[in-house]
Amino acid sequence: MFQLGKTIVSEDIIQKDFVCNLTACKGACCIDGDAGAPLDKEEVKILEDIYPKVKPFLREEGIKAIEEQGTSIITEDNEFETPLIDGADCAYVIFDNKGTALCAIEEAYNQGEVSWKKPVSCHLYPIRINDYSEFSAVNYNKWHICDDACTLGKELQVPIYKFVKEALIRKFGEDWYMELEKVAENYK
Incomplete structure (x- = not known):
């Protein structure tokens, strides 16, 4: 986990790959x-x-x-x-x-x-946000029905945070997303 502003972010969203595969699911x-x-x-x-x-x-x-x-x-x-x-x-x-x-x-x-x-929760999926009084937790929600999305994401090499870029910007703003990208780059 790492902190970005008032969010605590799971490393899964930069480590794991995901691209919705509607033809499969x-x-x-x-x-x-x-x-x-x-x-x-x-x-x-x-x-x-x-x-x-x-x-x-x-x-x-x-x-x-x-x-x-x-x-x-x-x-x-x-x-x-x-x-x-x-x-x-x-x-x-x-x-x-x-x-x-x-x-x-x-x-x-x-x-x-x-x-x-x-709804932003749909737009963000597979990320789920839990709001607490002092911060928001940004987590990957692994669900077996999305196994094909994980496989496709790995094949295409698209990490979760890139797949849901538009939704993350919608939820947290452009500056927050740019900070997330920096963390992801440093993580590699």
Whole structure:
């Protein structure tokens, strides 16, 4: 672990390789698991505001889940998440013609309907952020469904921090990312 500003960063994000391999996993991270995508407090309001523009991209099941539960939910731990469809798929999941899970929010973004790409927790994956009172922990979340992404990342020699560069800059800023790059260079 090393410190960058008010973050404690796992060395895994500079040591391990990762590139999403949607042809292999079919977007399983959006449909497996027992929780929705973690949301920042500000993202809750964004989801409320953009829902009318995202709704046309959603599946019927997603619309039903959102209209019953809300555009976000509050967990037992008082944290915000995206709602789920019957305790499984994220309510914002859609599928392409090959059965690959995609994000309706990101599709609306790609089509120019909204200016917000998707929740930062999704954008950062496989990195997970845990916020504490004095600092944020930046960790690699290893999940067996991403084994093909690890293999592809190793093949292409793309460390996790480079794969999620845009998301890390979105979360922590350009200066923070430049410091991370320096640490990674010195680490080699």
